[in-house]
Amino acid sequence: MKVYSTDKIRNVVLLGHGGSGKTSLAEAIAYLAGMTSRMGTVDAGNTISDFDKEEIKRKNSIKTTVIPVPWEEYKVNLLDTPGFYDFIGEAEEAVSVADAAVIVISGKAGVEVGTKRAWDMCEKRGIPRMFFVTDMDDDKVSFKNVVQELQELYGKKIAPFHLPLRENEQFVGYINVIQQKAKRWNAQGTVDKSDVPDYSMENLNIYRDALIEAVAETSEEYMERYFEGDEFSEDEIRSALRVGVYDGTVVPVLMGSNTLARGMYTLMADIVKYFPSPDRCKCAGINTTNNEVFEADYNFSKAKSAYIFKTIADPYIGKYSMIKVNSGVLKTDDVLYNYHRDTEEKAGKLYVLCGNKVEEVQELHAGDIGALAKLAVSQTTDSLSTRKMPVTYIRANISKPYVYRRYQAKNKGDEDKISQAIAKLLVEDCTLKQVNDGENGQTLLYGISAMHLDVVQSILAEKYKVEIELSRPKVAFKETIRKKVDSEFKYKKQSGGHGQYGHVKITMEPSGDMSQPYVFDQIVVGGAVPKNYFPAVEKGVAESVKNGPLADYPVTGVKVVLYDGSYHTVDSSELAFMVATQQAFKKGFMDAGPVLLEPIATLKVVAPDEYTGDIMGDLNKHRGRVNGMNPLEGGNQEIVADVPYLELFEFDTRLYSMTRGAGIFSYEFARYEQAPEEVKEAEIEKAKVAREAK
Numbered sequence: 001m002k003v004y005s006t007d008k009i010r011n012v013v014l015l016g017h018g019g020s021g022k023t024s025l026a027e028a029i030a031y032l033a034g035m036t037s038r039m040g041t042v043d044a045g046n047t048i049s050d051f052d053k054e055e056i057k058r059k060n061s062i063k064t065t066v067i068p069v070p071w072e073e074y075k076v077n078l079l080d081t082p083g084f085y086d087f088i089g090e091a092e093e094a095v096s097v098a099d100a101a102v103i104v105i106s107g108k109a110g111v112e113v114g115t116k117r118a119w120d121m122c123e124k125r126g127i128p129r130m131f132f133v134t135d136m137d138d139d140k141v142s143f144k145n146v147v148q149e150l151q152e153l154y155g156k157k158i159a160p161f162h163l164p165l166r167e168n169e170q171f172v173g174y175i176n177v178i179q180q181k182a183k184r185w186n187a188q189g190t191v192d193k194s195d196v197p198d199y200s201m202e203n204l205n206i207y208r209d210a211l212i213e214a215v216a217e218t219s220e221e222y223m224e225r226y227f228e229g230d231e232f233s234e235d236e237i238r239s240a241l242r243v244g245v246y247d248g249t250v251v252p253v254l255m256g257s258n259t260l261a262r263g264m265y266t267l268m269a270d271i272v273k274y275f276p277s278p279d280r281c282k283c284a285g286i287n288t289t290n291n292e293v294f295e296a297d298y299n300f301s302k303a304k305s306a307y308i309f310k311t312i313a314d315p316y317i318g319k320y321s322m323i324k325v326n327s328g329v330l331k332t333d334d335v336l337y338n339y340h341r342d343t344e345e346k347a348g349k350l351y352v353l354c355g356n357k358v359e360e361v362q363e364l365h366a367g368d369i370g371a372l373a374k375l376a377v378s379q380t381t382d383s384l385s386t387r388k389m390p391v392t393y394i395r396a397n398i399s400k401p402y403v404y405r406r407y408q409a410k411n412k413g414d415e416d417k418i419s420q421a422i423a424k425l426l427v428e429d430c431t432l433k434q435v436n437d438g439e440n441g442q443t444l445l446y447g448i449s450a451m452h453l454d455v456v457q458s459i460l461a462e463k464y465k466v467e468i469e470l471s472r473p474k475v476a477f478k479e480t481i482r483k484k485v486d487s488e489f490k491y492k493k494q495s496g497g498h499g500q501y502g503h504v505k506i507t508m509e510p511s512g513d514m515s516q517p518y519v520f521d522q523i524v525v526g527g528a529v530p531k532n533y534f535p536a537v538e539k540g541v542a543e544s545v546k547n548g549p550l551a552d553y554p555v556t557g558v559k560v561v562l563y564d565g566s567y568h569t570v571d572s573s574e575l576a577f578m579v580a581t582q583q584a585f586k587k588g589f590m591d592a593g594p595v596l597l598e599p600i601a602t603l604k605v606v607a608p609d610e611y612t613g614d615i616m617g618d619l620n621k622h623r624g625r626v627n628g629m630n631p632l633e634g635g636n637q638e639i640v641a642d643v644p645y646l647e648l649f650e651f652d653t654r655l656y657s658m659t660r661g662a663g664i665f666s667y668e669f670a671r672y673e674q675a676p677e678e679v680k681e682a683e684i685e686k687a688k689v690a691r692e693a694k
Contacts, residue, residue, distance in 0.1 A: 001068060001352050001359050004075040006279045006298055006367040010271055011077045011324070013098035015091060015121065017114025018060050018083030020106040021134035023049045024258040026067050026080045032264050033069045035354070039261065048355040049080040053462055054455060062455060064090040064310060066322065066353050066369055071268050077369045083114045085661060086452040088399050089431035090310075093380070095121050096396035097309045097324040097369060100275035101129040102267070107141035107255070111149045113661040119154070120634070128245050128275055130252040131158075132267055137257035139169040144203060147253055151210070159214035159241070160207040160253040162266065165200065171257055174266070175200055177207045178237055185262060211237075218244040238273075245274040278367025283326050285383065285393040288339050294391045296327035298367040303389035304328025306336070309396065311380045312371075313424045315463055317356055320371040321378055323364075326393065330364045336384040339392045341377045345384075348373060380430055398430040401446040402666055403652045405453055406474065408443070410467035421464035425456060432456060439554050440474045449652050475646045477683060478597040478672060479548035479589075480557045484509035487588025488565075491580035501568035502576030504529065504537060508588040511559035514672065517545040518555065522562040529565040529577070536574035537562050540581025549586045550594045551680075551687040556672075560585065596680040597672040598644050602627075605639045605655065607663035612637050614658045622647035623676075642670060646679065 014022040027047045031039040040046035045056035049065040061082040069076045079094040095101070103118045105111060122129045131150060135141050143164050151158045165173035165182055173184035175196055182200070183191035196204055216226035218240045225232070232240070244250030252270065256263015278298035285305065287294040296305055310322040323330075330336075334347045351371040352359045364370040378384065381395035409415050422445075426432055433446035447453040453470060461467050485508050493500040511519045520538045522529075529537070545555035565580075603624070605615055609631075616626055616639065624643040632638055643651075648667065655663045675683070 001070070001075075001361055003361060003363055004365065004368060006300055006365050007277045008074050009077065009278055009365070009367050010074060010275050011079070011097060011099045011278065011367070011369060012271055012275060013079040013081060013091075013094045013101045014104060015081060015095070015101050015114075015118035016083050016104035017106070017109070017112035017118075020083060020104045020109065020112070020114065021258050022080055022083060022104045023047050023061055025102075025104055025132065025134065025264070026065075026078050028258050028261040029069055029076075029078065029264050029268060030067055032261055032268075033071055035067075035069065041259075051356040054459055057458075058455075060084065062087055062090075064094045065355055068352050068354055068369070069268075071272065074272050075368075076268065076271060079369075084451075085114075085117070085664070086447075086449045086455070087431075088117075088448060089429065091118075091121065092396060092398050093310045093430070095125055095127070097307065098125075098127060099278055099281050099367075100127055100271070102271070103129055103131050105131055105133045105146060107133045107135035107143065107146060108138060110146055111153065116153070116634075116662075126248065128248055130245070130254060130270065130274070132263075133253065133255040134258050136164045136255050136263065137171040137260050139166060139171075143255055144206075147207070147210075150251075150253060154251065156210075156213055156217055157244075157249055157251050158253060159211045159244075159250050161211070161270065162254055162263075163200065163203055163207055164255055165197070171260065171262065174255070174263065175204055177204065177211050178234060178241075180204065180208065214244065214250045215240045218249055242274055246276055246280070281367075283393075285326065285391040288390045288392055294327075294389075296366075296391070296393075298325075299327050300329050300366040302327040302366075303386055303391070304330055304334065304336075305383065305385040305389075305391045305393075306330060307393045308378055308380055308382045308384065311427050312353075313427045315424075317358065318373065319375075319427075320351065320353065320358075320373055321375045321380075322353070322369070322371050323384070324369050325364050325366050326391075327366050329366065330370070332362060335386075337387040337390055338378050338382055338384055339390045340382045343377055344387060345375050345378055379427065399448060400666065401431050401433050401448050401452075403449050403453065404435070404444045404446040404473055405450075405470040406442045406472065407445045407457075407468045407470050410469050414466050417464070417466045418460065418468060421460050421466055424464075425459065429456075437474075437476070440476055442474050444473055445470070449656070450650070472649060476599055477551065477553040477675065478556045478599075479550045479553050480514070480555065480595060480597055481508060481510055481589060482593035482595055485588050485592040487584045487591065489580045489584035489587060490566075491576050491583065492571075493576075494571075499568075499571040500573060500576040500579075501571035502533075502536075502573070502578075502580035503566040504540075504562060504577065504580045504584050505564035506581070506584050506588065507561045507563060508585070508592050509559050511557050514557040516556070517558070518542070519559040520562075521559070524562055524564060529562065529567060530572075533567065533572070533574060533577045534562070536577040537581045539574075540578040541585060543578070544582050544585040544589075548594075549589045551596060551683040552690070553596070553683070555589070556597070558589075596675040596683055598646060598675040598679065600642050600670045600673050601645055601648060601667040602670040603639075603641050603643045603648070603651075603665060603667040605641075605663055605665045606632065606636055607639070607655075607659045609635050609637050611659045611663060612639060615639055615655070615663065618654055618658060619643060622651075643667070644673075644675075 081091040306323040385391040435444040488505040490503040548555040630638040
């Protein structure tokens with residue numbers, strides 16, 4: 001691929017609900033650009049974007065794919081993103097380097113949860129956007145209804161640029177609202193201009209009024225002329241639209257058919273015409289030598305710097321760090337400095353990725369998107385620059401995972417292979433997290449949803465040939481006591497020769513400090529227990545608190561005092577005193593009013609107002625205590641509640657069902673509380689069964 005200068009580049013992210021047609025739109029554009037000889041389809045599994053076996057199997061995107069489309073003298077870097085929330089991190093990475101967005105809407109489904117989420121992501125980043133409505137070849141699809149729905153949601157900034165032209169239930173062309181002309185497709189794939197049919201005049205007038213009103217909103221001068229009834233020329237309209245689309249006050253609505261590859265020429269023309277090239281966008285980092293702002297602004301003449309927005313660590317195509325050049329011009333064999341890791345890395349060759357195909361380029365100009373191979377230490381969201389001008393950029397805000405499962409190797413001996421494979425997935429996926437829960441003897445895998453973790457499990461089996469079992473995680477219960485008791489145990493064993501003898505008397509009581517497992521002290525007088533056995537006694541306590549006598553959970557908040565005992569000059573040993581202490585601890589613990597403590601989370605759920613009743617009902621059913629509700633923008637409510645961790649299992653699935661995918665949640669540990677009797681008894685029974693099974 002040839003090298004493009006900054007002003008000839010457009011970086012456009014495709015967003016929208018899962019199944020809205022983003023991948024097939026990218027496929028149609030690539031076909032019309034001459035990148036392929038025939039259009040692939042999602043159903044056939046032969047599209048440029050969804051090349052991964054897991055994507056082909058599931059028939060939806062799982063990862064973001066970059067498709068650099070040469071269009072006339074321009075290069076349009078399309079970032080095709082997954083639409084389902086399970087893979088939100090991929091979309092967030094893509095949005096972090098996009099200069100504009102096309103939000104794709106299925107004409108059949110209309111505005112969906114993913115449509116609104118895409119809009120919110122653009123608002124957060126402050127990037128220009130336009131809508132593209134697909135499925136116009138279906139005569140039952142109403143473009144008018146989609147536009148009305150968008151206008152109800154987002155107001156006067158919604159400006160339809162076209163409307164479909166149908167004859168005999170066929171999608172034969174479109175009407176350009178700006179030019180007020182009909183355009184019909186001919187056999188050569190171009191269009192023939194004609195007058196607007198009478199049956200379309202009513203809708204044209206409605207859309208024309210909406211467009212002119214959006215234009216009028218772009219300046220006070222235009223607003224005055226609009227109220228005075230002045231007509232705007234086509235040049236004035238286009239000029240105002242360029243300004244309005246760039247600053248987000250105008251959001252065009254276009255339409256077409258992905259399967260017929262119709263509507264893509266106008267979409268690409270408008271992308272080039274109305275979306276900004278990188279050199280019209282702002283981009284700033286911090287010069288770490290003096291902590292001053294470095295205005296990169298995608299200026300090719302400034303010191304070179306880049307941002308890693310995504311990492312690919314695929315066993316088939318290798319490891320690539322996807323970058324956006326924020327300033328300067330990157331060239332082959334450049335030495336780049338990573339401030340975050342305090343190391344220099346040789347860039348080696350420069351690449352442009354198109355789906356799973358890799359193409360070498362000699363240089364990448366500011367604003368362009370490309371890839372570096374086999375960087376040793378650099379990771380996603382790291383910044384690259386030069387040691388002379390070390391620059392760091394704000395890391396993209398990637399969603400935190402809250403859904404977790406316990407995982408184990410299906411086949412013994414695969415543990416090392418699984419560990420290595422998951423390490424590679426963690427490099428690729430910033431919304432995946434691994435936690436070793438040593439206290440409860442389990443390894444946890446965190447993701448965005450249960451579906452996300454199922455996909456990870458499938459990828460491990462398909463790509464890395466290792467299998468894991470996902471199961472319900474063990475909740476981090478703890479055990480403690482409520483009263484003070486005396487306890488003693490004499491460990492005496494004789495088996496020929498030296499025997500074993502250790503005798504301890506201890507008191508046990510609540511320590512008052514729930515952050516520490518135990519507090520140990522001794523007040524032995526007269527040498528009843530020699531000093532050299534005190535460490536063995538404490539070791540016995542330390543071993544005892546690892547697995548409590550009640551239900552095998554860690555003990556916390558216990559004070560143990562050794563006050564008496566006895567010893568044998570020949571048979572006593574450290575081991576004997578340790579065993580005696582463990583037995584005394586076990587006996588005393590069960591006499592001291594043992595209780596089971598369960599962890600409580602402070603849960604925050606954000607969902608549309610209409611679903612709050614169902615959500616609060618579900619929380620009440622699962623022992624949640626609602627603390628309050630906070631109204632948010634866009635008709636959403638934030639529900640704050642305290643919920644036991646035990647009841648958070650599968651909450652993501654329940655929330656998805658209750659809100660049709662519109663609800664999101666987060667939580668953090670709040671405190672421990674005494675578990676209800678039925679929970680305590682259930683855990684004791686589980687522990688009993690587990691002990692008997694050993």
